[in-house]
Amino acid sequence: MCYTVKSIDDVRRLVIATRGLSGLSDAPTLIDKACRRMFELVGADMVAVALYDGADTLVVGASEGLEIDLSGIRLPRGCGLGWRALQRSMPTTTGNCAADAEHLDDLVEAVIPEDIRGLAAVPLTFNDLWLGVLYAGTRGRRVSPRTTLLMNEFGASLAPLLVTAVRADHAERLAVEEERQRIAQQLHDTAGQLLFQISMSAKEIQQCARDDPETAVEAARSIETAAAEASTYLREAMHSLMPADEALPVTMRRDVAVFSNRTGITTELVTLGTPRHAGAEVEGVVLSALREGLHNVEKHAGARAVLVSLAYQSHQLSLAIEDDGKGLPPDFDLNPVPGREAGLGIPGLLQRVTGAGGVLRIGNNDDGGTSLRVTLPLVACA
Template sequence: MKSIDDVRELVAAARGLAGLVDLDALVLRACRQLHGLVGEDVAAVAVCEHPDQLTVASATGMTVPATIPHTRRGEGLGWLAVELDDTPVVRLGPDGPEAMEDTPATRIDQALLDGVRDDPLLRVAARSGVRRVVACPVGFGGATLGCLFVGRRADQPFDARVPELLWEFAASLAPLMVTAVTAARAGEIAVAQERARIAQHLHDTAGQMLFAISLTAQDLRERADAGELDTTGLTGAARQIEHEAAKASAVLRQAMHTLIPPGEALPVTVRRDVAAFSRRSGIPAETIVLGTPVETSDLVDDTIVAVVREGLHNVERHARASTVSVTLTYRPLDVAVLVQDDGCGLTVVPTVIPLPGKARSLGLPGLHQRVRAAGGELSLRSGEDGGAGLLASLPLGSVAA
């Protein structure tokens, strides 16, 4: 590093990634941290989801289509950076790559230009007015995890500090990506094993009960066809079927509770909605659950989810936020949810009141009606460090709809 300021900014950028074990959230934040670290116009992060393809997972400073194609091994600037184990630079024109530039460690053969001409990320960058792009591989233990990209719109060479910062940032990011990938795979394996156990349990229990029901029904049909069925036999067979069906229903209900314990149903739904929002909007978002989750009524669950969705919808449309957090808090008498962003905030904090005669689906006033109908309270507030928060609390006990 040439500058102590660069070192400090690198440490701060790496520290900003600490604690993230979800790969999607990690990549989103890494892209933003990288953009701020290098101070260039564009930053992007591609992830090696499969051994032979790089997929752009996040970009800042330009719009990348959600349907951008994968880059196969041996093609594109990212894979060239992996192959060279270096930070190659390409100069772009309106129609794509025009030339490549030597790095401090590697003399670039212009024949390599042919291998990056069809890079979909470079085509998007060129359409965004980017004139130079530098790439840096992210690897760990000989495995390729992804690639970092930085672009500038000015037609001037990158400062020497840019590839140096890229290299150091990639070194800090790599072990975090390994942890995230390992955690995801461990979770997938655990889920697969649990599903296999439940499937076997259902086969051994509910399956046998259903088989017994089938035999009883078959016996009824055969006795009816033979004219041997009397009232006593019919009543006994019906009771047997009812008994076996109740046992099978109980087993299936237990299996469902095993898949998603009742107390975890609401946190699982909130996490899913927050993750979907982050993927759709490109805004890093996290879900925080405080207290011990307990089973809540369908009314409370549906209302909390409605608050989360309305809050995230407003953040996406109005807040100009860089991060969002959704905090679900379980307290002795109620459950609360706070959707907090770090965006432009509220000039005046409005009082949220329902609009008489209006449908419940109309924005915050309609949401207020819905929360009040569930016995809860809804409010808007300014964040201590900027941004805005949407807070709702609902009682855990039964309430009148």
């Protein structure tokens, strides 16, 4: 007998069940939500969704209605009700899965202790492409034809969404792999060559340290320069691997830890608000301000503790560096000194901050130490 959806209520329930699934491009999230929606739709005692792995196995991705979670159960080809439905390309049911030997598999053995007896398996396909199987189970009765029909209709709506999600996931993985290869090549062409240069300069020092001190000194300077450049390349490569929203706080946390370990000054970083990408210019200015501020603490403050705070607000990003040191000298002037190169120290930082549309403030705080604050607009620079 052929069943069709005639009930207005069934049509309405199908529309509600599939609503909101089309916006999900992540396959695991889509399967998890679809499983919950199917459970609400069909009125069975349990449901599950198993995905075809492209080889010889169905893997349960989500389940609802049972005390145990069926996720992760693997069903080898040709084993159980699900494979029979998939190979026949039609819904398949049993009234007593516990007594039906040909339908036994790990999924059936998992649901039997919870008194599931009626079981239906509906193939999930798209243009003859195997995607997986939808399951529904009942206690003490056979799964009704109406339930099987609703599962079939639900699967027809889910299949193209699942194909799109899987393809998006594949494209994302491919993009990640291509980016990894690009970074690996960049490291080989930059940091790799610099490290080779360091090695050769070190050998040169060993060979001429006694007889030609000037050449040895020049080789040592070459090592210092190459090591600094290699460090920069490696830092940029690691920075590019981080999610954009997290890159700035992660980089700052690393810089703060390095500073604290090197100087012995207790230094903490506090992040306020929700981190988000602020743009290369703004984040570059923030990092410059952090490093210049910590450098001045180490060189001038005589501090025992430093608090660094990074605050994300609706339209601005703020950095504050507070120390408990001896404070600013009486003759401190934030404005550039005539004749001094603008790119150095605080004058250079002031130039970068104002160039990005921000404000730099430096003064004494309530604890007698120094406070450096930078405020930058997010709207103009993000």
